[in-house]
Amino acid sequence: MTTDTPHPPRIDTSRAHPARVYDWLLGGKDNYPVDEAVGEKLPPEARDAARQNRQFMHRAAAWLAGEGVDQFLDIGTGIPTEPNLHQIVQRLVPTARVVYTDNDPIVLRHAEALLISHREGATDYIQADVREPATILERARAVLDFDRPIALSLIALMHFIPDAQDAHGIVRNLVATLPPGSCLVLSHAASDLYPELAEQVTAEYAKAGIQLGFRTHAEVTRFFDGLELVEPGLVTAPEWFRTAPAPDPEGSGIYAGVARIP
Structure with missing residues (x-):
């Protein structure tokens, strides 16, 4: 698969971007001084949260692949950090098909790493924003069969979409397209888990022009309205696991969950 983008958009290195700050928090090198400046002002727990997010994605993707899910739509992909989602699922299901989406041009520059699929499967990358679902879905249909189950992955993404931009409506509409x-x-x-830390992180991102909308357990649960949460339900990222070994217990300011569409 290819990105079908002959002229990649220009990367704005004067403004921090969530994907690049996240890359810095994970210890990556694909970021700029403006992103590092944001990361350095965040509390140490922010690095823990980035790691916990990544580990949750690994566990959830592997479990779903083990359950037979072989199609994934990952929105808010971020800069490639191995193992990527397709590497995890294609180890278990070589024929799995994965579509990645992000709105940061630097992710597009690194999309080649996301497109090295197992020869029996397929991957694609879409340069688009979650607030442009029609664009994402139109391109995704070229790779994914929307008549069969698909795993929609929104990892550490929706807290960048404030209520004023109808975050819950965006997810509801995306889910409505899935079988x-x-x-x-x-x-x-x-x-609501560590309010003072949440306020500090929100304030530092705001100084960089990035608006955050952290939410309570009840507000995050709303993203799963009408769906069937699988055990252990909506818990902190380190508490979510389905198969042994269990992650080491640790504090976390990240909620995580997986739910089935009935």
């Missing part, structure tokens, strides 16, 4: 048996995989920063 029964599909799943929603979502992680989200909490406003």
Whole structure:
């Protein structure tokens, strides 16, 4: 697969971007001084949250692949960090098909790493924003069969979409396009677990022009309205696991959950 983007958009290095700050928090090198400046002002727990997010994605993707899910739509992909989602699922299901989406041009520059699929499967990358679902879905249909179950992955994404931009409506509309048996995989920063830390992180991102909308457990649960949460339900990222070994217990300001579409 290819990105079908002959002229990649220009990367704005004067403004921080969530994908690049996240890359810095994970210890990556694909970021700029403006992103590092934001990361350095965040509390140490922010790095823990980035790691916990990534580990949750690994566990959830592997479990879904083990359950037979072989189609994934990952929105808010971020800069490639191995193992990427397709590497995890294609180890278990070589024929799995994965579509990645992000709105940061630097992710497009690194999309080649996301397109090295197992020869029996397929991957694609879409340069688009979650607030442009029609664009995402139109391109995704070229790779994914929307008559069969699809896992929609929204990892650490929706807290960048404030209520004024109808975050819950965006997810509801995306889920509505998926057939029964599909799943929603979502992680989200909490406003009610460590309120002071949440306020500090929100303030530092705001100084960089990035608006955050951390949410309470009840508000994050709303993203799963009408769906069937699988055990252990909506818990913190380190608490979500389905197969042994269990992650080491640790504090977390990230909620995580997986739910099936009935």
